Amino acid sequence: MKRSLFLLSIMSCLCVNTFGQQKNQYVKIETPQGWCIVKLFNETPLHRDNFIKLVKSHYFDATTFNRILKKFVIQGGDPDSLYEKGHTLKPQQKWLAPEFADSLYHRRGMVAMGRDDNPTQSSFTTQFYIVDGHTWTDEQLDAISQKYKVNFRQAHRQVYRTVGGTPHLDQHYTVFGEIVKGLGLIDKLTSLQVDQAGNPAIPVWMKLTLLTPKQAAAALK
Template identity: 75%
Template sequence: MKKSILLMALIWGFCISTFAQQKNQYVKIETPQGWCLVKLYNETPVHRDNFIKLVKSHYFDATTFNRILKNFVIQGGDQDSLYEKGHVLKPEMYWIAPEFVPELYHHRGVVAMGRDGNAAESSFTTQFYIVDGKTYTDEQLDAIEIKYKNHFTAEQRNAYRTIGGTPRLDQHYTVFGEIVKGIDLIDKITAVKVDKAGNPDTPVWMKLTLLTDKEADKILK
């Protein structure tokens, strides 16, 4: 038993070390309102690699940000209805198991995968969202911890008090990246005119590009 525990600890330590050493990859998101640069997390490799595959195939370029909810999220990719009502899903459309990492949370600017209400909390492969959110008090965060069975660290609480986010989604939806340049795009997109359901009057198209290291470094300078 002790040997098994030691082996598991060594494997976990190796995985963490590998994630830390692996260089991050970056995706540029362009829209009619402007652009932003997203850093993909290595801690969620399945979601990262799925996203990269779809970006490379230009899958998302044929979709839009179809659900824009100020103070909550900007959702894009395939709509829920395509999963719920579609008789035949496209090859790219399926579910992937969640990759919940306590250190990755829904602060403003985070990018995560959408899903339906499945019990396993598995993600849709072709739907993602960007967090807008709002700020919270400690009392509100206490209530969310109880209701959604979460635990917020001091760092997370400070982020939710100051820059905001959507804390109730933590450990229920998989976070796999964050905006590191051009976060003002959130304000520009949430300023577009939408109906009560968050559907924009004018389509908000998107173009996603996986950048080379040199291209990403140039933007980040």
């Protein structure tokens, strides 16, 4: 009996260690303008698993980047109207509880989920965006901190001052991934002709592929 309990304890520890060391998964996003590789964060398992499920089902392959706003975000997955009241949601279209992590913030190249103004700050399951943003001064960050109730780490401030991003979205929209290769795709997409609402003159299709560990390793070389 004692031996069985001892073995069970070892197995439990191994399971915890394995979970704690879970490897990140990667998705390739292809567009007419080029491609990028996105690393999905294990700190946001609900958003990660939802995104992977939709990628595997090729849901995003029938959608576009429908809203491109230079110095802000590149949004795709579906138009806002699909979630407006009076419309019937598709099975994939629902809301996810927010997963905010202090270490995951809106620096340039991060990937997050869109939402409406619901009080719980829950995410749309099918609408995601890539952060473009711009650089900010300390005075501007102080104003954002006060207005949006966000406390910025000094390391985050340094990134916002030098690399840029959209700091006012921190702790209000769930960040679940980041571009780790092909960051130049942002500049290519934001250089496209769009109307005042950010709608591209020519639709920007997308194709998303979940990479195997071997494919990810080769792509990131």
